[in-house]
Amino acid sequence: MPDLSKMKKPDVKVVLLGDMNVGKTSLLHRYMERKFKDTVSTVGGAFFLKQWGPYNISIWDTAGREQFHGLGSMYCRGAAAVILTYDVTNWQSLAEIEERFLSLTDTANHDCIYALVGNKADLTDPKVHLSQDADGQTKDPTGGDEERTEPQVLSAVPTPPASPTSFSGLVLHKQVTRDDALSLYERILRYKGLDEKSSLPADKMCFETSAKTGYNVDVLFETLFDLVLPSILRKRHENRESPTVDLEDSGGVGSKRARSSCC
Amino acid sequence: MEEDNHQDGEAQEVKISDSQPESIPPADILLGNHECPEPVEGNHSTADDRNQSVDSQPSHVGAEESGLDADVPPHLGAKLEPEETKDSDCLNNMSTHLDGTETEVRVTDNDQSDSGEFVVTMLAKAKLEEQGIGVKGRPSPLLEAGIQESPSFKSQRDEDVTTDSWRQHRKHVFVLSEAGKPIYSRYGSEEALSSTMGVMMALVSFVQSGDNLIRSVYSEEHTVVFLQKGPLVLVCVSSSRQSEQQLLGELLYVYYQIISMLTQASISRIFEHKKNYDLRRLLAGSEKILDGLLNLVDSDPSFLLAAVHCLPLASSLRDSLSQILQKAITPNLVFSILIAKNQLLTIVQEKTVIEDARLEPADVHLLLNLIGASSAFQAGEIWTPICLPLFNPDCYFYAYISYLDPPECTVCLLLLSTDKEAFYAVAECKRKIEEAMLTQNSLSLIAKAQLYSVNQVGVSDLRHFMYKPFDVPDNYRQLTQFTSPEMEAPYSNEEEKMRLLDLYRYMHSRIHSTSRPLKLIYHVAEKETLLAWVTSKFELYTCFSPLVTKTCAITAITKLLRWIKKEEDRLFIRYPPKYSTTPNPSKSSKSSKSEQQDSTDNGYLSPL
Ligand SMILES: Nc1nc2c(ncn2[C@@H]2O[C@H](COP(=O)(O)OP(=O)(O)OP(=O)(O)O)[C@@H](O)[C@H]2O)c(=O)[nH]1
Ligand SMILES: [Mg+2]
Numbered sequence: 001m002p003d004l005s006k007m008k009k010p011d012v013k014v015v016l017l018g019d020m021n022v023g024k025t026s027l028l029h030r031y032m033e034r035k036f037k038d039t040v041s042t043v044g045g046a047f048f049l050k051q052w053g054p055y056n057i058s059i060w061d062t063a064g065r066e067q068f069h070g071l072g073s074m075y076c077r078g079a080a081a082v083i084l085t086y087d088v089t090n091w092q093s094l095a096e097i098e099e100r101f102l103s104l105t106d107t108a109n110h111d112c113i114y115a116l117v118g119n120k121a122d123l124t125d126p127k128v129h130l131s132q133d134a135d136g137q138t139k140d141p142t143g144g145d146e147e148r149t150e151p152q153v154l155s156a157v158p159t160p161p162a163s164p165t166s167f168s169g170l171v172l173h174k175q176v177t178r179d180d181a182l183s184l185y186e187r188i189l190r191y192k193g194l195d196e197k198s199s200l201p202a203d204k205m206c207f208e209t210s211a212k213t214g215y216n217v218d219v220l221f222e223t224l225f226d227l228v229l230p231s232i233l234r235k236r237h238e239n240r241e242s243p244t245v246d247l248e249d250s251g252g253v254g255s256k257r258a259r260s261s262c263c
Numbered sequence: 264m265e266e267d268n269h270q271d272g273e274a275q276e277v278k279i280s281d282s283q284p285e286s287i288p289p290a291d292i293l294l295g296n297h298e299c300p301e302p303v304e305g306n307h308s309t310a311d312d313r314n315q316s317v318d319s320q321p322s323h324v325g326a327e328e329s330g331l332d333a334d335v336p337p338h339l340g341a342k343l344e345p346e347e348t349k350d351s352d353c354l355n356n357m358s359t360h361l362d363g364t365e366t367e368v369r370v371t372d373n374d375q376s377d378s379g380e381f382v383v384t385m386l387a388k389a390k391l392e393e394q395g396i397g398v399k400g401r402p403s404p405l406l407e408a409g410i411q412e413s414p415s416f417k418s419q420r421d422e423d424v425t426t427d428s429w430r431q432h433r434k435h436v437f438v439l440s441e442a443g444k445p446i447y448s449r450y451g452s453e454e455a456l457s458s459t460m461g462v463m464m465a466l467v468s469f470v471q472s473g474d475n476l477i478r479s480v481y482s483e484e485h486t487v488v489f490l491q492k493g494p495l496v497l498v499c500v501s502s503s504r505q506s507e508q509q510l511l512g513e514l515l516y517v518y519y520q521i522i523s524m525l526t527q528a529s530i531s532r533i534f535e536h537k538k539n540y541d542l543r544r545l546l547a548g549s550e551k552i553l554d555g556l557l558n559l560v561d562s563d564p565s566f567l568l569a570a571v572h573c574l575p576l577a578s579s580l581r582d583s584l585s586q587i588l589q590k591a592i593t594p595n596l597v598f599s600i601l602i603a604k605n606q607l608l609t610i611v612q613e614k615t616v617i618e619d620a621r622l623e624p625a626d627v628h629l630l631l632n633l634i635g636a637s638s639a640f641q642a643g644e645i646w647t648p649i650c651l652p653l654f655n656p657d658c659y660f661y662a663y664i665s666y667l668d669p670p671e672c673t674v675c676l677l678l679l680s681t682d683k684e685a686f687y688a689v690a691e692c693k694r695k696i697e698e699a700m701l702t703q704n705s706l707s708l709i710a711k712a713q714l715y716s717v718n719q720v721g722v723s724d725l726r727h728f729m730y731k732p733f734d735v736p737d738n739y740r741q742l743t744q745f746t747s748p749e750m751e752a753p754y755s756n757e758e759e760k761m762r763l764l765d766l767y768r769y770m771h772s773r774i775h776s777t778s779r780p781l782k783l784i785y786h787v788a789e790k791e792t793l794l795a796w797v798t799s800k801f802e803l804y805t806c807f808s809p810l811v812t813k814t815c816a817i818t819a820i821t822k823l824l825r826w827i828k829k830e831e832d833r834l835f836i837r838y839p840p841k842y843s844t845t846p847n848p849s850k851s852s853k854s855s856k857s858e859q860q861d862s863t864d865n866g867y868l869s870p871l
Contacts, residue, residue: 020548041548043637044647044662047686061643065548067524071648074683 010049010058011232014224015076017104018085019096020064023119026211027085028061031221036212044068045075052225055232072104079108080231081115081224084188088118088208091175094184102191113227114192115205116185117220122210124174181206200227420550422451435500436517436557442539446495446546447517449557479507490514493527494534495542503765506772509567513560516625519652520556523629524549527656552636559632564764567771568802570731570745571624573607576712578832583703585609585840591695595682596844597660598622599692602675603709605631607836610742614841623653624743634664634675644693646686649679663689667697668706717748720826722819724811726791727754727763729804730827732835746827746834753790763791767804770795774802785813794820 016024025039025046032048042063050057060075062068076082082105086093097116105112122128185202189195204223209216422428437459438447480487488510490497497514505513522530525545533540560566576584588599588611601608610622630649637645645664650656660679663686666672676696678689700706717725731745754763766788773781774797786793792807794816805823807816827834 040551040637043552043633044645046643046645047690048643063548063647065545067545067547067549068647071683 009056011055011235012080012228013058013060013078014081014083014228015060015062015079015108016083016085017062017072017076017097017101018064018083018117019087019090019093019100020066022064022085022087022090022093023211024064024083024085025061027083027117027119027209027217027220028059030211030214030217034214036214041065044071050221050225055229057225057228066100069100069104072101073107076104077107079105079112080228081113082108083115083117083220083224085117085119086176086181087120088174088176089120089123089172091180094118094176094180098184098187102188105192109231111231112192113200113205113224114185114188115207115220115224116181116188118176118178118181118206118208119211121208121215122212123172125208128208128210128213128215178206178208181208420448420451433501433503434557434561435498436514437498437500438517438521439496439498440534440540440542441491441494441496444539444541446542447521447550447553449554479510486510488514490518492518493531495521495530503561503768505768506776508775508777509768509772512569513557513566516556516560516566516628517553519625520553520629520632521546521549522652522656523626523633523650524552526650526659527652552633555636556629556632559628559635562761562764564729564747564767565624565628565745567764567768568729568731568745569624570743571607571627572747573609573744573834573836574603574712575715575746575830575833576608576709578837580705580708580712581609581836582838584700584705584709585611585838587696587699587703587705589840589842590699591692592842592844593680593685593688593692594844595680595685596678596689596692596842597681598677598679599842600627600630600677600679602631602634602677603712604673605635608674608709608712609836609840611840611842614843621741622651626651626653627742630662630677633662634677637664644690646689648683659683661685661689663693665690665693667693667700668710674706674709714749716751719748720823722822724807724815725805725819725823726808727751727806728823729767730823731802733800733802742836744835763806766791766793766806767795770804785816792816796820 016028018024020041025042026036028048029039030036032050042061042065045060045062045068048059048061050059060079062072062075084097084101086097105114182202185206186196189199207216207220209220211217432450434449436447436449437445439445478489484502486499486501486503486505486507488499488501488507490499490511492515495518497517499510499514501510503510530542533542533545565572584601588601588609591599597613599611601610607627610627612622629651633649643665645662647662647664648659649662650659660681661683663676663678663680665676667674667676676693678692680689682688717727727748727750729745729747731743733743750760750763754760766786770784770786770793773784774795781795782797784793784795786795787809789809791809792811794803794805794807796803796805803820803824805816805820807819811819831837
């Protein structure tokens with residue numbers, strides 16, 4: 001099945017950006033494989049294809065490490081949606097979005113959609129565990145699902161959803177409030193020169209998620225996929241004559257070669 | 264810090280050494296003629312050759328040792344035929360215990376011995392004064408922001424550096440900048456160790472100022488080895504009883520792995536720009552890659568031998584795989600590598616690249632380690648810049664990494680391009696390769712491939728061996744390879760495996776001793792008998808059951824060599840295929856820094 005989908009050309013590109021350790025890989029893993037597993041800090045970028053109805057959506061999971069910073073604009077070239085990710089327990093990770101990652105999106109499509117995602121909500125909000133069921137996520141909190149030691153207290157609890165009280169005393173301080181996120185979203189729109197009124201509302205595009213419990217993860221990706229549909233259709237239309245979609249040419253600023261060839 | 268300690272006088276046991284400590288000669292019988300030692304072909308030689316060309320520091324093994332041995336002209340043509348071993352009546356039994364008197368201390372031209380004791384007191388005996396645990400999951404922004412990670416997350420980096428167990432690790436490795444800033448520590452966080460690092464740094468600069476580059480310090484239990492490479496200082500504190508040269512070789516691998524992530528050019532530039540730059544900013548997240556490397560160095564003899572190990576495969580199958588790779592090309596593709604079970608299946612190279620350089624085993628080792636460390640992405644296709652430090656320490660390749668057999672993920676395709684933008688084109692090559700492998704049913708054939716058992720050789724007392732030809736026929740001066748059977752009982756558990764590897768390391772250090780290299784060593788250990796033999800054509804390490812006689816062992820080796828000859832096609836990659844992807848791709852990959860492949864191209868330096 002995955003092999004078949006890989007034979008097809010991607011229709012549209014979605015990119016995950018954000019500081020290292022915020023949980024980009026974990027989010028994608030949760031969405032694609034319905035699991036929360038141990039991760040290794042990403043090197044470069046990793047490319048995934050997701051079949052979404054009749055469409056092929058390519059997703060780039062990028063490395064947040066400063067070491068790979070220079071590659072970010074390449075991964076963003078022609079992106080239809082960018083997921084800017086931070087860690088709700090880490091204020092600096094929100095600041096990094098503005099300082100380091102926003103400018104990388106200069107190569108994205110003009111009509112690129114931005115989502116602002118605060119991950120690791122399970123660490124600050126016990127409700128996130130309870131709402132797992134409501135969220136319709138695969139409920140598999142046992143054994144293989146979390147086969148590792150984790151950097152947070154919850155791993156000490158065998159089945160978190162079954163014993164919500166056991167972690168109530170261990171909740172981490174939430175450093176980034178929803179209001180912080182909303183106002184950053186406004187600043188992103190301003191940076192992009194987008195009009196607040198004609199753009200997607202901040203309320204809709206700011207998410208809090210947990211890759212660990214699955215909270216809001218499907219909602220995030222599926223909202224975005226729905227929002228990029230027009231972009232897909234437009235591109236399919238443009239490429240009617242040549243079915244080969246060249247992601248490199250779809251919008252964004254021109255080649256960076258000229259700039260980068262100097263020392 | 265307590266720099267004053269070095270005033271303390273008594274330094275009988277511990278001296279700073281500029282040369283490798285020679286263990287006591289009578290312990291082993293020396294065969295072959297000492298007048299004609301062959302050029303040392305160990306893992307350090309290739310590395311060191313490169314060092315000299317890329318680094319003006321005179322502190323490295325290769326350079327000075329040749330001076331020490333100047334009276335012994337290197338002899339290239341020496342050939343030892345198996346029969347010659349019979350001539351040597353001096354093969355005799357001796358039981359050398361590795362734990363014996365190996366700690367003999369060499370006094371050298373360096374009279375700063377007091378500082379030697381100082382560092383040993385500080386490091387080897389590890390009277391560390393650090394306070395606090397310095398728990399640190401990884402140097403993440405989470406921590407920078409002052410959030411405490413919960414104590415349930417414990418990795419080797421969280422270790423309490425004040426405990427005995429920390430001190431008792433077999434091999435510590437530290438990396439620091441010339442300015443003394445901690446960059447990496449194998450165990451415990453660099454922060455918790457920063458004062459120890461400071462001490463090391465003080466020592467290094469103290470000795471440097473005396474025009475005496477410190478290289479190693481010995482105590483009864485530990486060997487402390489220093490390596491300075493450009494702006495980086497690497498330190499190893501080891502109780503593994505390996506030779507200084509071997510430890511230096513391992514530090515060099517650590518250095519190269521760092522280079523593979525950042526390039527030498529950008530590291531020099533960073534430190535030229537800002538002497539006390541905190542390199543952890545750029546290396547954050549790479550600790551697992553370095554940890555993985557050090558674990559491999561300890562457990563995989565490929566590193567010791569500086570040779571690659573390929574998976575035994577019927578030559579027809581290997582050839583068909585090579586052809587598949589050969590056909591799936593795109594401009595600027597320079598290497599196509601197929602890996603199964605972490606071992607090479609085949610490598611195909613761009614024609615012009617092959618002409619002016621060969622792929623060094625060390626570069627392959629670094630690539631394999633990177634793949635191993637990024638196993639989390641098994642489902643996706645990775646595109647990442649990587650530098651092959653021995654090929655060209657200053658430029659990046661772009662590596663495409665993808666598994667061909669999800670969800671098992673044992674067969675991995677690695678395609679290297681010189682073009683940063685080539686991801687989609689290279690990914691298309693993978694589709695072609697996948698398709699071709701499907702029609703030829705290659706995956707199921709590969710799945711059947713496995714290491715061989717030593718029983719196949721048909722020599723009863725032979726338990727294990729490592730054979731490294733200097734030139735695989737038809738693979739002239741290409742990739743240095745070695746072959747070795749699976750480690751079976753009694754070496755099937757980790758402890759025994761390590762013990763055998765340690766014996767091999769010991770034999771290797773004797774063979775490659777800079778002051779008294781040996782051609783043949785017959786070594787009766789407690790639980791086995793080993794025979795190591797180096798000729799102009801190969802290097803061979805064999806392990807026999809303890810009661811084997813000399814004559815038996817020698818006949819066995821003759822048989823073994825015959826068997827290897829017969830199996831050559833299966834055991835090694837021969838006829839390395841080539842393809843041509845661009846009129847002149849090597850120009851951009853192998854050439855000087857002036858080319859567009861310069862590291863700034865990747866924006867790695869953007870923080871500056
Ligand atoms: N509690 C909790 N931990 C999480 C969550 N998401 C990720 N983590 C943990 O955070 C760490 C980093 O996760 P990754 O997904 O590797 O982070 P990343 O953003 O991909 O990092 P880079 O690849 O280095 O950029 C891992 O230890 C995860 O287990 C979450 O929702 N809740
Ligand atoms: Mg990641």
